[in-house]
Amino acid sequence: MRHSPRFGLALVVTTASLFACAGPGGVEQAKPVAESAISIDGKIGLASLVSLSEAHFQKMVDSLHVLALSGAAQSGDWAQIKGPLAEVAKRNVAALNWFALPNGSYWSVQNGKEPANLAQRDYFPKVLAGQTIIGELVVSKSTGKPAAIVAVPVHGAGHAVFGVLGASIYLDRLSARLSQEMDLDDRVIFYAFDHTGRFSLEWDPSLIFLEPEKTAEEDLIRAVKEILSTEQGMVNYRFRGRGRTVLFRRSPVTGWWHAFGVAPEGR
Numbered sequence: 001m002r003h004s005p006r007f008g009l010a011l012v013v014t015t016a017s018l019f020a021c022a023g024p025g026g027v028e029q030a031k032p033v034a035e036s037a038i039s040i041d042g043k044i045g046l047a048s049l050v051s052l053s054e055a056h057f058q059k060m061v062d063s064l065h066v067l068a069l070s071g072a073a074q075s076g077d078w079a080q081i082k083g084p085l086a087e088v089a090k091r092n093v094a095a096l097n098w099f100a101l102p103n104g105s106y107w108s109v110q111n112g113k114e115p116a117n118l119a120q121r122d123y124f125p126k127v128l129a130g131q132t133i134i135g136e137l138v139v140s141k142s143t144g145k146p147a148a149i150v151a152v153p154v155h156g157a158g159h160a161v162f163g164v165l166g167a168s169i170y171l172d173r174l175s176a177r178l179s180q181e182m183d184l185d186d187r188v189i190f191y192a193f194d195h196t197g198r199f200s201l202e203w204d205p206s207l208i209f210l211e212p213e214k215t216a217e218e219d220l221i222r223a224v225k226e227i228l229s230t231e232q233g234m235v236n237y238r239f240r241g242r243g244r245t246v247l248f249r250r251s252p253v254t255g256w257w258h259a260f261g262v263a264p265e266g267r
Contacts, residue, residue, distance in 0.1 A: 046249055056174060058253060064088065070084060081165075085165070088167075093169055096147070102164075114141070123151060150169060178201065243265050246260060
């Protein structure tokens with residue numbers, strides 16, 4: 001039985017206070033006096049959103065790092081890697097789970113040898129240089145779905161990278177899982193976006209990969225710019241003709257800004 005809190009009611013009750021406490025530009029660091037009056041539930045909701053999102057990504061990263069040190073991964077042989085990577089897939093959020101060679105050719109647990117190539121992906125040279133990638137947004141070459149990349153290097157002799165283990169996490173599935181895990185009601189909204197303002201997580205899956213600058217929603221464009229200008233705070237704006245008030249915070253794990261709040265006039 002799930003015992004997660006149901007967020008929303010107190011946020012709706014205190015929406016007027018949220019608007020009253022926002023500065024002229026719409027963004028404000030929460031003030032000590034206002035916190036207890038307006039944002040206790042909002043802060044709990046935001047903390048839950050960020051921690052759950054980070055936990056899913058960190059679990060995937062840790063699982064891939066452990067696998068990268070195993071004999072299976074060190075063999076560089078897909079026949080040996082497939083089974084352990086399938087176990088990683090079972091224990092983590094829904095994703096395309098793959099292993100790639102330095103030339104960009106790759107295999108996935110779900111499809112076997114993939115016809116596409118990853119060499120031209122922006123993140124790929126970074127992993128080959130030894131970096132771990134968390135949260136880079138792509139349209140999956142295999143599925144055509146919006147995805148967030150987790151990728152770790154597989155090191156061989158002399159610490160040379162000879163392979164990449166990765167997961168292309170399905171953003172619609174992760175968004176739905178977060179909504180379920182937080183047990184949200186129909187007055188609450190949440191979302192996240194990367195440093196470019198492209199939406200990654202969304203209570204409304206149709207808005208995943210929305211790029212505000214390419215819309216006619218001037219107030220949304222203004223709000224996203226203000227959020228990107230600071231690490232955390234509060235903003236109110238209008239989207240699709242309806243008011244929104246959210247608390248937001250940047251995640252050090254993915255680098256995404258997460259927002260949690262209410263749509264008092266309806267979502």
